[in-house]
Amino acid sequence: MIHWRKGRVLRVLRERRGLQEVAVATPEGEGKAVILTDLLGRVAPGDEVVLHVTAVAVGLGTGGRHFVAAVECRLTPDPVSPGHLMKLRYTPFQLRCHTPEEDGDELPEDLAGGVVVVGELHSQLLPAALSLRRVLGPRARLVYLMTDGGALPLAISDLVAAMREKGLLDATVTVGHAFGGDLEALNIYAGLLSARHLLAADVILVMMGPGIAGTGSRFDHTGVEQAHNADAVGILGGRTVLIPRLSFRDPRARHYGLSHHSLTVFGRLTKRRALLPLPVLPGPALDLLFRQLTAEGIHRKHDLILVEAGEVLDWLRDCGIEAKTMGRGPEDDPGFFLAAGAAGLLAAQIHLREGKKE
Numbered sequence: 001m002i003h004w005r006k007g008r009v010l011r012v013l014r015e016r017r018g019l020q021e022v023a024v025a026t027p028e029g030e031g032k033a034v035i036l037t038d039l040l041g042r043v044a045p046g047d048e049v050v051l052h053v054t055a056v057a058v059g060l061g062t063g064g065r066h067f068v069a070a071v072e073c074r075l076t077p078d079p080v081s082p083g084h085l086m087k088l089r090y091t092p093f094q095l096r097c098h099t100p101e102e103d104g105d106e107l108p109e110d111l112a113g114g115v116v117v118v119g120e121l122h123s124q125l126l127p128a129a130l131s132l133r134r135v136l137g138p139r140a141r142l143v144y145l146m147t148d149g150g151a152l153p154l155a156i157s158d159l160v161a162a163m164r165e166k167g168l169l170d171a172t173v174t175v176g177h178a179f180g181g182d183l184e185a186l187n188i189y190a191g192l193l194s195a196r197h198l199l200a201a202d203v204i205l206v207m208m209g210p211g212i213a214g215t216g217s218r219f220d221h222t223g224v225e226q227a228h229n230a231d232a233v234g235i236l237g238g239r240t241v242l243i244p245r246l247s248f249r250d251p252r253a254r255h256y257g258l259s260h261h262s263l264t265v266f267g268r269l270t271k272r273r274a275l276l277p278l279p280v281l282p283g284p285a286l287d288l289l290f291r292q293l294t295a296e297g298i299h300r301k302h303d304l305i306l307v308e309a310g311e312v313l314d315w316l317r318d319c320g321i322e323a324k325t326m327g328r329g330p331e332d333d334p335g336f337f338l339a340a341g342a343a344g345l346l347a348a349q350i351h352l353r354e355g356k357k358e
Contacts, residue, residue, distance in 0.1 A: 002052060005027060020037055021034055032066065036156075038095070085186065099194075108193070109236070110237035113354065120261060131342075136203070136348050145174075145188075150210050154174050154179065163321065182199065
């Protein structure tokens with residue numbers, strides 16, 4: 001069941017394309033709420049709203065925010081989108097979207113050897129893209145493909161907004177039920193082809209939006225999508241660079257060293273060979289990683305490549321965007337950010353060596 005409350009908008013705290021954050025008065029006191037303006041339009045102080053407060057009521061990690069579900073006594077204008085396809089299907093918020101395939105134009109059905117970095121967590125996006133940009137320069141086209149394993153609205157990502165403002169990303173595609181990208185796609189294959197051929201991507205970065213859903217079990221988490229996404233790149237003739245999820249500061253044993261998520265994805269679920277970069281780390285840490293990889297047979301399934309990535313931490317410190325994962329920054333958990341940065345560095349090297357897209 002959903003926890004509902006009525007509220008009143010007190011003031012607008014911030015806004016950008018697709019999103020407003022507002023202060024609201026509720027029966028429990030003042031709180032913060034997000035309104036997705038692509039769905040409901042903009043609000044103003046004094047508007048009476050219906051709030052979806054479940055995330056706050058059950059203590060989910062959403063920053064203590066409610067979501068505006070409706071604005072009382074006001075309907076938004078009918079959309080002008082030419083699309084006939086729906087995302088968030090069969091819910092009260094199903095929205096009409098347009099995909100390039102609806103125009104009848106046939107895209108090439110392969111990635112022509114293009115390089116695709118495939119990660120698990122949204123927080124891997126910044127170090128991977130920053131490393132690509134530092135090596136390839138401002139002319140390289142970097143496209144982020146956001147899947148629906150985490151947050152569904154692209155507008156919810158403060159990180160993507162900041163990265164686009166600083167020129168670290170050139171375009172976005174939202175896949176599955178995720179929405180709000182420069183292009184929409186209904187599945188990973190169409191998303192990859194659109195990024196490559198319509199958005200002229202030199203390198204594509206694929207990972208979910210903010211947040212990840214799951215339990216402590218081996219398979220019951222949305223991070224398993226990394227396997228399907230990686231295999232899709234190979235099926236379409238692309239070069240797959242995997243991002244391993246590393247941590248030597250996570251207090252949970254299952255995420256120490258190489259996370260059990262990565263061990264499962266790389267060892268059990270992926271079917272196509274990929275490049276798996278590992279950052280150069282102090283001896284004991286690297287020894288642990290190789291023991292974990294060997295125990296799962298991953299060294300036989302994928303090409304392990306050591307990458308010197310120490311400079312990534314300096315780049316993150318100087319880039320002007322806060323880098324965080326599970327509340328930890330590069331100084332708290334350097335292995336996590338070095339791993340994502342190593343993937344970006346390797347992808348950049350491959351792109352430079354093998355030339356730009358055909």
